[in-house]
Amino acid sequence: MVFVDAFAGCGGLSLGLLQAGWRGLFAIEHDDFAFATLKANLVEGKGPHKFAWPKWLPKEPIGIQSLLSKHGQALEKLQGTVDLLVGGPPCQGFSSAGRRRHDDPRNKLFSSYLKLVKLLKPKVVLIENVRGFTSDFETGANYASKLRTALAVDYDVHDALLDLSAFGVPQRRTRYFVLATSRALGIKEPFEQLKQELPSFLRSIGLQAPISSKSAISDLETARNGTQDSRDTAGFIETKYKAPLTKYQKLMNAGVAHPTDLRLARHNDDITDRFRQIIELSHAEGRLNTSITDEVRAKFGLKKRALRVLDPDMPSPTITSMPDDLLHYSEPRTLTVRENARLQSFPDWFEFKGKYTTGGQLRRREVPRFTQVANAVPPLVARTIGEFLMKAMTAAKRKPSAAKRLQQAAEFRAHI
CATH class of the missing domain: 3.40.50.150 (Vaccinia Virus protein VP39)
Structure with missing residues (x-):
């Protein structure tokens, strides 16, 4: 057909x-x-x-x-x-x-x-x-x-x-x-x-x-894999990769030794420390997969309302085109394109092309990698x-x- x-x-x-x-x-x-x-x-x-x-x-x-x-x-x-x-x-x-x-x-x-x-x-x-x-x-x-x-x-x-x-x-x-x-x-x-x-x-x-976010992306944690220089962007590092752990990960990985799109965001020390505190607070208050509270935003001087911390034991909230909308459930960072792709059920052999992100007026005219993943069925x-x-x-x-x-x-x- x-x-x-x-x-x-x-x-x-x-x-x-x-x-x-x-x-x-x-x-x-x-x-x-x-x-x-x-x-x-x-x-x-x-x-x-x-x-x-x-x-x-x-x-x-x-x-x-x-x-x-x-x-x-x-x-x-x-x-x-x-x-x-x-x-x-x-x-x-x-x-x-x-x-x-x-x-x-x-x-x-x-x-x-x-x-x-x-x-x-x-x-x-x-x-x-x-x-x-x-x-x-x-x-x-x-x-x-x-x-x-x-x-x-x-x-x-x-x-x-x-x-x-x-x-x-x-x-x-x-x-x-x-x-x-x-x-x-x-x-x-x-x-x-x-x-x-x-x-x-x-x-x-x-x-x-349901499949939890941890079941989908735990094999991509930097604490388990370590990092290396990015293979496609100078000046960035990316997650190394060892092997899948869960049934879902094995289905998505299908024997791919070196998945692409594992480039990590460049967070400075202040942002990394802020993310670490937000993740700890969200776990302590039981506010996972939901927007951080006004009190937490005020504490860290944040204007962004959509910021959420993944619940490792539940499916993630809806993936968006903004890479800083979601924080990892345990590591003080935003997600990689590959992690978002896993949450969208793209197999690891599927490689994304073009810019990683874009901004300003270009957002109306360009569809970078994070947006491609978010917009996909x-x-x-x-x-x-x-x-x-x-x-x-x-x-x-x-x-x-x-x-x-x-x-x-x-x-x-x-x-x-």
């Missing part, structure tokens, strides 16, 4: 579908850094999964509007060959983690997504977005409602808010999903079916939800949904249509 990924980012959703046995045709991503990661891992890299990629589409960043204007005829020729169109339009204007703006130009891209749906006519459409996508803005615009209405013309539309920690992702991350299925498939209540099959899927890969979630859809769509193909059943019934009655 064939899929196309629109708004692919660094490729988390694509990776999970490829792991589930789907055939990826191509992916659309306009950001240079995010596409560089996608290309290095899933297009031309040495990883175990790759897109087929058509000859008419250059292997370079492209926005969905440019794709439609430059390659409309080629897309039209694909009608009937694409089983699944996936992708979540950029969510920054909807996200409650920042300032939600109904007039954010990125919010309008989902109308282009709908044009792509009309052009390709896939059997199934899968969309993921932040839960804020379902909220009314001051103008009364509810994008989730508009999306469902538009898709309902040609599809049976199902939607759900899913806690992704139930999928074995070591992170409390609630996301909004839409599954629009061709009426000919006759798939009923897909999200309820998916939830029922989750335990058996997790057992098949040796996991049991966790591959483990995509893999689960991919396996479920393949099973459901295969069963639907074997099932005779309503018209065929009526014909068979008539033939049977005539025979008797």
